[in-house]
Amino acid sequence: MNSLRHRPIGLPALALLLVTVGCSSADDGASAAVPSPDAKAAALCQKLDGVLPATVDDESREDPEPASALTAGWGNPAIILRCGVPRPPKMLDPAVPQGRDADAVAGGVDGVDWLMEKEGDGAYRFTTASRLAYVEVTVPADRDSSGALVDLAPAIKKAIPEGIAD
Numbered sequence: 001m002n003s004l005r006h007r008p009i010g011l012p013a014l015a016l017l018l019v020t021v022g023c024s025s026a027d028d029g030a031s032a033a034v035p036s037p038d039a040k041a042a043a044l045c046q047k048l049d050g051v052l053p054a055t056v057d058d059e060s061r062e063d064p065e066p067a068s069a070l071t072a073g074w075g076n077p078a079i080i081l082r083c084g085v086p087r088p089p090k091m092l093d094p095a096v097p098q099g100r101d102a103d104a105v106a107g108g109v110d111g112v113d114w115l116m117e118k119e120g121d122g123a124y125r126f127t128t129a130s131r132l133a134y135v136e137v138t139v140p141a142d143r144d145s146s147g148a149l150v151d152l153a154p155a156i157k158k159a160i161p162e163g164i165a166d
Contacts (some may be wrong), residue, residue, distance in 0.1 A: 012102075030078035032064040032071045037084025038166065045070050045083035048135065048159035052081070057147040062074035077140040079148050085136045087165065088127050091115050109146065110153035131160040 037045060049069040054061050061076030072081040105116045106129065113129040122141030126149060127134055135156055139145040 005139060030062070030064040030073050030080060031066075032073065032080045032082055034066060034068040035070050035082050035084040035086075035164070037070070037133065041084045041165065042070070044133040044160050045135075048083050048133075048155060050111070051155045051158050053151055053155060056151040057144055074148075075143070077142070079140070079143060080138045081152065082136045082138075083133060083160075085127065085134045087134055088115055088117065088136075089099050091127065091129060109149040110157075112149070112153045112156050114149065128156060128160065130162055131156065132163045132165055134165050135160060 001037065003031070028155070032118050035045075046069045049072065053073050056074040057080055059079065061072060061074050062076070064071050064073045064078060064079065064080055070083050107114055107116060112131075114126040115129055117125045117127075117140075119125055124139045124141075126137045126139070128136075137148060137152060139148050
């Protein structure tokens with residue numbers, strides 16, 4: 001008979017076990033800073049939240065923490081959308097180099113114009129241009145950014161009208 005099987009667990013060991021179990025969550029959920037847009041942009045972003053697709057780049061929607069109508073996510077590692085972000089400093093900056101070797105390049109996908117910036121970790125951050133609210137989409141390095149932008153374009157066109165954000 002194993003005497004350890006019937007030995008009571010001491011309070012310190014029990015506390016350590018509970019803390020370990022509580023910290024080892026299977027939820028590897030993403031987090032995203034929630035933007036603080038003005039009321040006009042916030043209303044557009046809430047409209048966008050209502051029309052976002054359930055899947056992006058073949059990944060199901062899994063919103064980041066903290067929960068907000070201004071953020072959304074898909075997959076793991078997550079493609080993260082933040083609506084109502086400030087205009088990126090590199091947007092409309094004449095000092096930003098253009099072309100293949102630049103770290104900020106403008107382009108369009110399915111009727112939505114984007115500023116593309118390469119992050120230090122190999123991820124790409126895209127920010128809408130010529131829309132009444134700025135929408136930022138961060139695509140991890142190992143994901144197909146074009147698939148994500150194609151999947152998000154219809155919702156952005158439907159919810160965020162063309163124009164110049166304040």
